[in-house]
Amino acid sequence: MSELAGRAAFVTGAGSGIGRASSLGLARRGAYVWVTDVDEAGAEGTAELIAREGGRAAAVRLDVSDEAQWTAALARSDDRDEALTVLVSCAGRSMIADTATMPLADLRSLLAVSVEGTFLGMKHAIPRIAGSGGGAVVTISSLAGLKGIPGMAAYCATKGAIRMMTKAVALECAELRNGVRVNSVHPGVVDTPAWHKHDPEEVGRSRHGSPGARVLDPHVVAETAVPIGVACSPAEVADTVCFLASDAARHITGAEIAIDGGMTAG
Numbered sequence: 304m305s306e307l308a309g310r311a312a313f314v315t316g317a318g319s320g321i322g323r324a325s326s327l328g329l330a331r332r333g334a335y336v337w338v339t340d341v342d343e344a345g346a347e348g349t350a351e352l353i354a355r356e357g358g359r360a361a362a363v364r365l366d367v368s369d370e371a372q373w374t375a376a377l378a379r380s381d382d383r384d385e386a387l388t389v390l391v392s393c394a395g396r397s398m399i400a401d402t403a404t405m406p407l408a409d410l411r412s413l414l415a416v417s418v419e420g421t422f423l424g425m426k427h428a429i430p431r432i433a434g435s436g437g438g439a440v441v442t443i444s445s446l447a448g449l450k451g452i453p454g455m456a457a458y459c460a461t462k463g464a465i466r467m468m469t470k471a472v473a474l475e476c477a478e479l480r481n482g483v484r485v486n487s488v489h490p491g492v493v494d495t496p497a498w499h500k501h502d503p504e505e506v507g508r509s510r511h512g513s514p515g516a517r518v519l520d521p522h523v524v525a526e527t528a529v530p531i532g533v534a535c536s537p538a539e540v541a542d543t544v545c546f547l548a549s550d551a552a553r554h555i556t557g558a559e560i561a562i563d564g565g566m567t568a569g
């Protein structure tokens with residue numbers, strides 16, 4: 304598969320989980336991948352995995368909430384032959400907290416990564432993608448961008464914002480006729496390290512997971528929460544990301560694709 308040969312893709316949050324799987328998928332399709340993450344070791348790990356498979360990638364430390372880091376990271380892509388045609392905005396984290404007790408600072412820190420990070424990526428990458436003749440932006444929203452989840456109001460707020468920002472920017476690009484398509488994907492329960500990053504106290508107090516659980520296991524959660532009964536793998540999300548990034552999706556923009564085993568169907 305070399306449908307993305309000669310093109311470059313820029314992936315945020317690429318040091319782990321869905322971002323790592325998407326980077327691998329894009330590299331397997333021939334793209335040169337800018338593997339970026341605030342976790343530099345994670346980004347390097349992903350770039351090494353790509354290199355081991357014969358793909359091409361560079362690891363870059365990027366905190367998506369920092370505009371100066373965005374311009375510096377994207378400037379590096381200007382120096383390569385492969386035209387930047389894909390942005391995958393994946394950096395994010397989850398948060399379980401009841402609204403009544405959640406500190407405002409926690410909401411703001413989540414907004415900074417998910418909403419400001421997605422905004423800055425689109426602001427700075429889209430002109431470059433347009434300058435390359437067009438391409439695609441894929442934002443990673445969530446089931447939480449489509450449905451309210453009690454105990455996750457802050458997370459739902461960020462993911463809903465990503466969903467609507469994606470649609471608005473898709474229409475801006477359409478008006479400009481700049482050849483850039485912009486779509487969001489909405490995973491449900493995906494087996495990534497994110498599930499194990501929650502504070503055990505938070506999990507214990509929440510209604511997520513089984514009673515008494517201190518760690519959230521996506522496979523256990525999926526048995527009851529996902530209609531098809533199984534958790535999604537990061538690679539399965541990456542397949543949809545790569546499809547949206549490819550020319551096969553040339554007529555799809557402003558769309559939202561749920562990858563949730565039926566969670567939003569009922």
Ligand SMILES: NC(=O)c1ccc[n+]([C@@H]2O[C@H](COP(=O)([O-])OP(=O)(O)OC[C@H]3O[C@@H](n4cnc5c(N)ncnc54)[C@H](O)[C@@H]3O)[C@@H](O)[C@H]2O)c1
Pocket residue numbers: 315316317318319320321322339340341342345365366367368393394395396397416420443444445446489490491492493494495496497498500
């Ligand atoms: N795992 C799921 O079940 C699930 C479901 C729906 C949506 N999502 C979304 O998918 C995306 C990826 O999540 P994941 O499950 O792969 O999690 P993950 O924790 O495995 O990966 C997230 C990555 O984002 C990076 N990151 C965090 N803050 C950053 C910042 N400020 N700048 C740059 N990078 C930063 C982390 O270092 C990490 O490598 C997130 O946006 C998440 O909300 C995940």
